[in-house]
Amino acid sequence: MGQGDYRILHEAALRDYLAGLPELRALLGGEPAAWAITEVGDGNLNLVFIVKGTRGGIAVKQALPYVRLVGESWPLPLSRAHYEYLALSRQAQLAPGLVPALLHHNETLALTVMELLEPHIIMRKGLVAATPYPRFADDITTFMARTLFFTSDLALTAAEKKEAIAAFAGNHALCKITEDLIFTDPYRIAEQNRWTAPYLDALAAALRDDMELHVAISRLKLKFMASPEALIHGDLHTGSIMVTESQTRVIDPEFAFYGPMGFDVGAVLANLLMAYFASAGHERSPGERHAFEGWVLETVEQVWAGFAGKFLDLWRAGASGDAYPVSLFAGEKGAARLEAERQAYMQRLFTDTVGFAAAKTIRRIFGLAHNIDFELIEEPKKRAVSEARAVRLARGMMVEAVAFRTIADVTGAARKLRDWQPELSG
Amino acid sequence: MGQGDYRILHEAALRDYLAGLPELRALLGGEPAAWAITEVGDGNLNLVFIVKGTRGGIAVKQALPYVRLVGESWPLPLSRAHYEYLALSRQAQLAPGLVPALLHHNETLALTVMELLEPHIIMRKGLVAATPYPRFADDITTFMARTLFFTSDLALTAAEKKEAIAAFAGNHALCKITEDLIFTDPYRIAEQNRWTAPYLDALAAALRDDMELHVAISRLKLKFMASPEALIHGDLHTGSIMVTESQTRVIDPEFAFYGPMGFDVGAVLANLLMAYFASAGHERSPGERHAFEGWVLETVEQVWAGFAGKFLDLWRAGASGDAYPVSLFAGEKGAARLEAERQAYMQRLFTDTVGFAAAKTIRRIFGLAHNIDFELIEEPKKRAVSEARAVRLARGMMVEAVAFRTIADVTGAARKLRDWQPELSG
Numbered sequence: 001m002g003q004g005d006y007r008i009l010h011e012a013a014l015r016d017y018l019a020g021l022p023e024l025r026a027l028l029g030g031e032p033a034a035w036a037i038t039e040v041g042d043g044n045l046n047l048v049f050i051v052k053g054t055r056g057g058i059a060v061k062q063a064l065p066y067v068r069l070v071g072e073s074w075p076l077p078l079s080r081a082h083y084e085y086l087a088l089s090r091q092a093q094l095a096p097g098l099v100p101a102l103l104h105h106n107e108t109l110a111l112t113v114m115e116l117l118e119p120h121i122i123m124r125k126g127l128v129a130a131t132p133y134p135r136f137a138d139d140i141t142t143f144m145a146r147t148l149f150f151t152s153d154l155a156l157t158a159a160e161k162k163e164a165i166a167a168f169a170g171n172h173a174l175c176k177i178t179e180d181l182i183f184t185d186p187y188r189i190a191e192q193n194r195w196t197a198p199y200l201d202a203l204a205a206a207l208r209d210d211m212e213l214h215v216a217i218s219r220l221k222l223k224f225m226a227s228p229e230a231l232i233h234g235d236l237h238t239g240s241i242m243v244t245e246s247q248t249r250v251i252d253p254e255f256a257f258y259g260p261m262g263f264d265v266g267a268v269l270a271n272l273l274m275a276y277f278a279s280a281g282h283e284r285s286p287g288e289r290h291a292f293e294g295w296v297l298e299t300v301e302q303v304w305a306g307f308a309g310k311f312l313d314l315w316r317a318g319a320s321g322d323a324y325p326v327s328l329f330a331g332e333k334g335a336a337r338l339e340a341e342r343q344a345y346m347q348r349l350f351t352d353t354v355g356f357a358a359a360k361t362i363r364r365i366f367g368l369a370h371n372i373d374f375e376l377i378e379e380p381k382k383r384a385v386s387e388a389r390a391v392r393l394a395r396g397m398m399v400e401a402v403a404f405r406t407i408a409d410v411t412g413a414a415r416k417l418r419d420w421q422p423e424l425s426g
Numbered sequence: 427m428g429q430g431d432y433r434i435l436h437e438a439a440l441r442d443y444l445a446g447l448p449e450l451r452a453l454l455g456g457e458p459a460a461w462a463i464t465e466v467g468d469g470n471l472n473l474v475f476i477v478k479g480t481r482g483g484i485a486v487k488q489a490l491p492y493v494r495l496v497g498e499s500w501p502l503p504l505s506r507a508h509y510e511y512l513a514l515s516r517q518a519q520l521a522p523g524l525v526p527a528l529l530h531h532n533e534t535l536a537l538t539v540m541e542l543l544e545p546h547i548i549m550r551k552g553l554v555a556a557t558p559y560p561r562f563a564d565d566i567t568t569f570m571a572r573t574l575f576f577t578s579d580l581a582l583t584a585a586e587k588k589e590a591i592a593a594f595a596g597n598h599a600l601c602k603i604t605e606d607l608i609f610t611d612p613y614r615i616a617e618q619n620r621w622t623a624p625y626l627d628a629l630a631a632a633l634r635d636d637m638e639l640h641v642a643i644s645r646l647k648l649k650f651m652a653s654p655e656a657l658i659h660g661d662l663h664t665g666s667i668m669v670t671e672s673q674t675r676v677i678d679p680e681f682a683f684y685g686p687m688g689f690d691v692g693a694v695l696a697n698l699l700m701a702y703f704a705s706a707g708h709e710r711s712p713g714e715r716h717a718f719e720g721w722v723l724e725t726v727e728q729v730w731a732g733f734a735g736k737f738l739d740l741w742r743a744g745a746s747g748d749a750y751p752v753s754l755f756a757g758e759k760g761a762a763r764l765e766a767e768r769q770a771y772m773q774r775l776f777t778d779t780v781g782f783a784a785a786k787t788i789r790r791i792f793g794l795a796h797n798i799d800f801e802l803i804e805e806p807k808k809r810a811v812s813e814a815r816a817v818r819l820a821r822g823m824m825v826e827a828v829a830f831r832t833i834a835d836v837t838g839a840a841r842k843l844r845d846w847q848p849e850l851s852g
Contacts, residue, residue: 158605158651159598162683165654169592172585179584179748188753211763214754218767222749225584226654228591257588322605323648327614328640337637341644 005108006078009062011037014049017109018060024104024113029055044069044369045076045254050116057116058103063254069369076173080254081110083171087256088112090231091143094150098143099250117249120242127238127275128282128376130292137299139248140241140268141306148261149314151231153323161258161321165228168257175225175257178234182363183221187214192368198426199384203391204366216398220355228258236267237360238275239371262352265307269353270360270394272300273414274373277390280418281377293418297411304353304407308346315342351401354410358398361390381424388422431534432504435488437463440475443535444486450530450539455481470495470795471502471680476542483542484529489680495795502599506680507536509597513682514538516657517569520576524569525676543675546668553664553701554708554802556718563725565674566667566694567732574687575740577657579749587684587747591654594683601651601683604660608789609647613640618794624852625810629817630792642824643788646781654684662693663786664701665797688778691733695779696786696820698726699840700799703816706844707803719844723837730779730833734772741768777827780836784824787816807850814848 009017018024019032028035030053041048041061045068049060063081067074085107091099104113126133153161185193187207195204207213233240234255242249276296279289316339319326329338364371365387377383393413397404404410435443444450445458454461456479467474467487471494475486489507493500511533517525530539552559579587611619614634621630633639659666660681668675702722705715742765745752755764790797791813803809819839823830830836 153648153652158601161651162595162598162601166592166595169588169595172588175584175588184751184754188751188756211755211760214760215763215767218750218754222579225579225587225748227652228654229652322651324644325610325614328610328644329637334637334640337641341641 006065006110008047008064009109009111011039011049014051014060018051018058018113021104024058027056027103028053028058041068045080052116057118059100059114059116061112061114063110076177078110079170080174081105081112082107083168083174083256084252084254085112086167087231087233087253088114090151091147091233091250091253094146095143095250098139098248099253114251117242117251120244120247120249122239123241123243124238124271124275124372126243127272127296128278128372130279130282130289132292132295132299133243133245133248135246136241136243136248137302137306140250141303141310143248143250144236144261144264144268144307145310145314148230148232148264149311151258152229152261152321154315154319154321156321158322161228164231165258168231171255171257174234174255175259178255179221179225181367181369182359183217183224185368186363186366187217193366194368194370195366196374196380196384196387199381199424200365200387201425202423203388203425207362207366207391207395210395212399213395216355216401217359220359220398223260223352224263224356227260229261230258231256232259232261232264233267234259234263236264237371238268238271260352260356262349262354263356265304265349265353266356266358267360268303269300269410270357270364271371271373272296272303273357273393273410274361274364274371274390276300276414277386277393277417278373278377279386280389281374281379281382281386297414300411300414301407304350308350312342312346347405350407351404354397354404355401357410358394358396358401361394362398365391384424385422388424389417389420392420392422393417432491432536434473434490435486435535435537437465437475440477440486444477444484444539447530450484453482453529454479454484467494471506478542483544485526485540485542487538487540489536502603504536505596506600507531507538508533509594509600509682510678510680511538512593513657513659513679514540516577517573517659517676517679520572521569521676524565524674525679543668543677546670546673546675548665549667549669549674550664550697550701550798552669553698553722554704554798556705556708556715558718558721558725559669559671559674561672562667562669562674563728563732566676567729567736569674569676570662570687570690570694570733571736571740574656574658574690575737577684578655578687578747580741580745580747582747584748587654590657591684594657597681597683600660600681601685604681605647605651607793607795608785609643609650611794612789612792613643619792620794620796621792622800622806622810622813625807625850626791626813627851629814629848629851633788633792633817633821636821638825639821642781642827643785646785646824649686649778650689650782653686655687656684657682658685658687658690659693660685660689662690663797664694664697686778686782688775688780689782691730691775691779692782692784693786694729695726695836696783696790697797697799698722698729699783699819699836700787700790700797700816702726702840703812703819703843704799704803705812706815707800707805707808707812723840726837726840727833730776734776738768738772773831776833777830780823780830781827783836784820784822784827787820788824791817810850811848814850815843815846818846818848819843 015032036052038050047062051058063078066072067076085105101115233253240252279293283289441458462478464476466476473488477484489504492498493502511531527541659679666678705719709715
């Protein structure tokens, strides 16, 4: 089947298509004509349908041959559905229970059917509503530690790793979106940029003129392009995570490829930090969200500590990959030296994480894609204040990443900026 | 054509095969029966024939399905001939006149026909004979600067780069030889290791017990495996370079893949430094090779300086790749900051180069594959002295690579060790 057989399945065609798949039909239950089909895609790229029958429900995701947010003028290859399917399959093996179950995939239609996550909501929405998620830190750190460790040189032979890198190499159109929208455009004049004007006009101009920042973002961009450390999710913000109080599910790995681990970890931290800075903008009375904000910063700390601890434990439990062969670290002295090197490895990864977290923050304030953490702050001036605080932290994290030695340095800096009053334009 | 159609072409079969190719037949001239065919392969892996007719000559290289040095017990995929052909084609585009001309390739037979390089000799043989090569530094730096720059993120789009990485990903069996023989075995007990016994027994044991060294070699191994910076030759020692006084040709890129640039540059430097330390072992009267040794160290300096200068000039002349986009470095201030970052980039690459040069040295003294620089020193004790000096420098370069800030730090350290008397075992 060539790409010529692709067609967009709107409601009626989707109903017919699903009716022809006995397993899904049984899972849904009842007559196809009675199934409730709702388009719910609020992302930027795809169609997403929820289908409910008398017995159960499913989620159906179909890639469009263009960027949904922008339209047909911005084409985007359907092959991303293939890479998403590949990544989701691998994540399901490595982190069972932390991604939606895969029920069906049709490569030609760029269509994937998954378990319906109910009553999960997009985590970002919960954070805007000041909802703490007590399971989140433990779950997301398990997800990241396992998906990153087991696809890295610590767990794979060099041959397996090269083949795996090659298997995702074709997903470069999705990588390019990241390269442009995160690592380039926010730092120059670009048509798609936007920010909370006029209040952040001077700050936007300052970033465009900040050559230390441009060097730092360019180093991160190069690392993103040419450091295939592990199979990363590639878009691990709080809009790609669905939660209940007791469950966490990571969705939408269509940006997956072999890249730097710090990009995933940094994405989680950045989105928590943005939720923290946005929180002041959502309070109706001073201090109303104080407990929530405390939970957010505690979670930032737990995410790094939990990730690092679990990753190290997997490494200590036995690394079957070609990196750091145990035969070179025999005996007590060898074991001690290897353990010190593991700590150094995590410190380097922490520095990467700090830098990528900063990059993920700045793009949400000056680039094309914003997030509701800030966008739902109705009063623009208040929004600009929250955003300026986040940018101040991010600028420091990017330019002086190594100065942040521990995650407490990050949360400490964030706490200090909680009530900082930036100078605004306009 | 499947691999089943592969057959080893010995003299008679090769004659028939070449007779069936009109262009080669014309190039050789005369009747096929009169062609002189000589097997000259002195490498570790392949068959190499020189074929001469009445008009001209050619070199024919055919991969064997095993490691020639070891035999059928060590199989090695024929696909390496495909990667060698790919790499050679790319090098010929990027560095014309610095690789042999490609005349014919048959993927099924894993066979490549190239220009006969005459009267070129393997550079290593010339170095043993104390022959200086005045063109070498300029030529090899052109080769490295152009092949590395134009296949890097500075010259390619991220999409082109990912596709190129994938195109070489299948060459992992050759990479594994390097991973094992250079980055692992010399630092542990391994059946294939050998060294100048008994004189270097204690030194070999010390390296196996040196955990700082094991951390350093493991970091280099990880960099080799997971830093696809550019299309590297992968085996760029002085046995892969053919020279006359006025010409330089790089041959045998079958280890080519996307790896760290410093591995190629370090290979050249290491092999010059080994020629330097071996030189004392070849002298028949004290100081006899003094001028040659001076030329070697001067060449070490010229190789780094020339490479760095040419690489930087290519970058300054216009980088069309996705890394360090010029749009982020506009104006005088941007240009100055980008230039400073270029220098920092080269400094990082120099540190890599120093480390890889050390790795290439130690493997030639304690691993499977040795080189004639040392091997042709007939008296074992003298050989051990030269080798121990090279190892002393290499150990420092690997463990404290950043302490070598300039290439003069390297040549200065080498010069100081020229007459150092190591303690030998036995």
